[in-house]
Amino acid sequence: MAAAPKRPFRWHIGVFLAPALLVYTAIMILPLAGTLQLSLFRNINQSQVFVGLENFRMLFGDPNWSVNFWNALRNNVWFFIIHMLVQNPIGVLLAALLSSPRLRFSAFYRTAIFVPTILSFVIVGFAWKLILSPLWGVAPHMMDLVGLKSLFTPWLGKAQYALTALSLISVWQFVGIPMMLIYAALLSIPEEVIEAAECDGITGMAQFWKIKLPLILPSIGIISILTFVGNFNAFDLIYTAQGALAGPNYSTDILGTFLYRAFFGFQLQVGDPNMGAAIATMMFLIILGGVCVYLFLVQTRLRRYQF
Amino acid sequence: MTTKLLTALLLGTSILGSAGVAYADDVTLNIESWRGDDLAIWKDKLIPAFEAKNPGIKVVFAPSAPTEYDAALGAKLAAGSAGDLITCRPFDKSLELFKKGNLADISTLPGMENFSPVAKAAWQTDDGKVSFCVPMASVIHGFIYNKDAFDKLGIKVPTTNEEFFAALDKIKADGTYIPMAMGTKDLWEAATMGYQNIGPNYWKGEEGRLALIKGEQKLTDPQWVEPFKELAKWKDYLGDGFEAQTYPDSQNLFTLGRAAIYPAGSWEIGLFNTQAQFKMGAFPPPVQKAGDTCYISDHTDIGMGLNAASKNADAAKTFLSWVASPDFATIYANALPGFFSLNNTPVKMEDPLAQEFVSWRGKCKSTIRSTYQILSRGTPNLENETWVESANVINGTDTPEAAAKKLQDGLDSWYKPAK
Numbered sequence: 001m002a003a004a005p006k007r008p009f010r011w012h013i014g015v016f017l018a019p020a021l022l023v024y025t026a027i028m029i030l031p032l033a034g035t036l037q038l039s040l041f042r043n044i045n046q047s048q049v050f051v052g053l054e055n056f057r058m059l060f061g062d063p064n065w066s067v068n069f070w071n072a073l074r075n076n077v078w079f080f081i082i083h084m085l086v087q088n089p090i091g092v093l094l095a096a097l098l099s100s101p102r103l104r105f106s107a108f109y110r111t112a113i114f115v116p117t118i119l120s121f122v123i124v125g126f127a128w129k130l131i132l133s134p135l136w137g138v139a140p141h142m143m144d145l146v147g148l149k150s151l152f153t154p155w156l157g158k159a160q161y162a163l164t165a166l167s168l169i170s171v172w173q174f175v176g177i178p179m180m181l182i183y184a185a186l187l188s189i190p191e192e193v194i195e196a197a198e199c200d201g202i203t204g205m206a207q208f209w210k211i212k213l214p215l216i217l218p219s220i221g222i223i224s225i226l227t228f229v230g231n232f233n234a235f236d237l238i239y240t241a242q243g244a245l246a247g248p249n250y251s252t253d254i255l256g257t258f259l260y261r262a263f264f265g266f267q268l269q270v271g272d273p274n275m276g277a278a279i280a281t282m283m284f285l286i287i288l289g290g291v292c293v294y295l296f297l298v299q300t301r302l303r304r305y306q307f
Numbered sequence: 308m309t310t311k312l313l314t315a316l317l318l319g320t321s322i323l324g325s326a327g328v329a330y331a332d333d334v335t336l337n338i339e340s341w342r343g344d345d346l347a348i349w350k351d352k353l354i355p356a357f358e359a360k361n362p363g364i365k366v367v368f369a370p371s372a373p374t375e376y377d378a379a380l381g382a383k384l385a386a387g388s389a390g391d392l393i394t395c396r397p398f399d400k401s402l403e404l405f406k407k408g409n410l411a412d413i414s415t416l417p418g419m420e421n422f423s424p425v426a427k428a429a430w431q432t433d434d435g436k437v438s439f440c441v442p443m444a445s446v447i448h449g450f451i452y453n454k455d456a457f458d459k460l461g462i463k464v465p466t467t468n469e470e471f472f473a474a475l476d477k478i479k480a481d482g483t484y485i486p487m488a489m490g491t492k493d494l495w496e497a498a499t500m501g502y503q504n505i506g507p508n509y510w511k512g513e514e515g516r517l518a519l520i521k522g523e524q525k526l527t528d529p530q531w532v533e534p535f536k537e538l539a540k541w542k543d544y545l546g547d548g549f550e551a552q553t554y555p556d557s558q559n560l561f562t563l564g565r566a567a568i569y570p571a572g573s574w575e576i577g578l579f580n581t582q583a584q585f586k587m588g589a590f591p592p593p594v595q596k597a598g599d600t601c602y603i604s605d606h607t608d609i610g611m612g613l614n615a616a617s618k619n620a621d622a623a624k625t626f627l628s629w630v631a632s633p634d635f636a637t638i639y640a641n642a643l644p645g646f647f648s649l650n651n652t653p654v655k656m657e658d659p660l661a662q663e664f665v666s667w668r669g670k671c672k673s674t675i676r677s678t679y680q681i682l683s684r685g686t687p688n689l690e691n692e693t694w695v696e697s698a699n700v701i702n703g704t705d706t707p708e709a710a711a712k713k714l715q716d717g718l719d720s721w722y723k724p725a726k
Contacts, residue, residue, distance in 0.1 A: 064687050064721075129553070132551065133556065134548020135546065135547075135552060135559075135560065154551030154552070156551045157549070157702075245494055247491075247492070249702075250695065267688075272686070
């Protein structure tokens with residue numbers, strides 16, 4: 001018998017992978033490794049000295065750092081909770097309404113709701129600051145028109161409301177993304193399934209809860225993880241609306257702004273890239289942990305339906 | 308006649324223009340700066356005045372954007388391509404450049420004797436022995452008021468605390484004007500226009516500031532807590548929703564004539580002159596009792612130093628001596644009302660509001676912001692914390708005592724005064 005023909009080495013796989021791999025390594029892996037490395041060093045007498053986990057010990061052990069860190073983390077968790085409780089349910093609701101065949105002008109609504117997503121943070125932050133301004137804002141005036149002036153307070157300036165107000169601004173900006181993803185998922189549900197449900201007498205709300213929602217659960221999972229990553233990387237909105245000190249009294253300080261102040265410094269505070277890198281590493285680990293929990297615990301249990 | 312003059316001018320410019328090429332003797336000095344706003348003043352007023360007196364030296368003003376200045380300058384210095392003259396930020400940023408050997412020692416430069424020790428403090432080593440930048444300008448804190456409003460309500464310019472609050476009460480009772488235009492949203496207004504504005508009267512200016520650096524006084528001492536107590540009282544006189552009022556909001560409130568008093572820095576003069584449609588006046592921070600010595604924050608803000616690697620060091624020194632002269636001070640202070648020369652020789656200024664501000668130098672003692680020298684080097688940063696705590700005190704989030712304690716605790720955690 002002739003020997004089995006030797007399989008040629010499939011080098012084209014390597015060639016096709018190479019560009020993506022190289023680009024990804026150069027702009028993602030290397031900077032990430034650089035950040036991790038930077039967090040293990042400290043600048044002593046103008047030279048970088050390896051100090052092991054000393055920066056992390058300082059971050060958690062020194063109250064000057066740890067109080068700010070836990071405050072930022074707590075605020076960040078609240079920021080995320082608001083998004084999960086407000087942005088995503090509203091996104092699902094809007095998508096469900098939009099996919100209703102009886103809705104007129106649905107293309108207009110879809111676009112109008114999605115438009116804020118493509119706006120720059122700077123515009124959103126500035127516009128909302130003006131809208132909510134107690135001096136020239138539209139908000140106090142409009143609330144006055146409906147007789148609710150007494151309910152108006154300078155939300156962005158009060159420690160107890162500022163973070164929630166900013167979270168809701170962010171929700172306003174980004175609600176278009178879950179809406180679009182869910183909308184796409186809803187449209188991809190085959191007619192036959194819906195028709196079969198109708199034959200079985202499942203219509204209206206029951207149809208949404210029993211048929212459509214289980215089918216879009218994987219999309220909701222994806223949206224949740226996107227929200228998680230987005231929220232724990234957030235920075236821009238807080239920076240443009242409240243400044244780098246995330247006032248009042250650090251009540252809107254999230255990990256992103258805390259990292260910014262540590263890394264680049266602010267006003268008279270001199271930047272400390274090493275401590276900044278330590279905070280960035282913690283952010284990376286938090287996000288990594290969250291994504292892992294999702295991938296291994298949640299996603300594997302989601303049931304998928306093939307049509 | 309005009310043609311002749313024009314020809315002469317053209318001839319003159321052509322000679323001047325080609326001079327740099329024709330004669331190798333001519334030296335060109337480059338100035339690094341973040342003050343792009345001042346480009347026209349340098350080009351049209353300052354540089355021609357200098358060149359007229361010092362033939363053979365050409366000066367080019369080459370500013371970069373304020374946010375990029377420090378990084379760009381650092382890169383240029385490292386590469387050896389930085390200009391001969393370097394505009395200096397106050398305190399640590401310039402001190403760092405000097406320690407790296409980028410700025411030359413100019414302690415003995417002719418003209419440096421024209422400046423007081425306070426003026427020079429921003430660009431000296433911690434022991435005050437070596438100076439590395441010529442002080443150019445400072446900004447003075449005080450209160451700008453709406454003169455029309457004061458006249459209408461029959462209020463006299465307050466000189467003591469009691470009169471100050473009586474005036475505020477009167478304006479509030481009348482209701483036409485918001486008594487005071489200030490917000491806490493941007494934090495720094497509360498610290499810079501609030502705490503650092505009224506504070507020197509309590510901690511006795513330089514005396515308190517230096518004692519704090521030496522560790523002889525604490526931020527929890529009465530003279531440092533009192534200003535916070537006064538700030539806490541301001542709360543009732545600010546506009547509705549001051550917690551979300553930003554710095555531009557405050558400026559607009561005042562220039563639109565809706566507020567009567569504006570806790571100010573003199574840098575506002577230029578803008579207010581163009582925007583306000585009413586007469587303005589200014590008064591220094593009121594003292595506690597009539598007859599007390601008054602203290603003002605006369606904060607050193609901008610200086611100029613010599614690049615240690617400059618190839619034209621002699622010409623550059625000539626220029627710096629000129630910057631230290633009363634001539635320069637006169638042109639600069641008049642071109643930029645509100646940025647005051649630090650020169651000991653009094654400068655004649657045209658702008659009445661600027662004149663009012665600068666006249667306080669004669670009757671009050673000058674100091675600089677207490678947090679700027681040495682005390683803001685560590686973590687937590689005293690200046691930034693002062694912003695946060697001043698806003699907290701006005702918002703009522705923290706009591707004056709709690710705020711002072713937080714600041715002192717933060718300072719204690721890293722600052723060990725030399726004994």
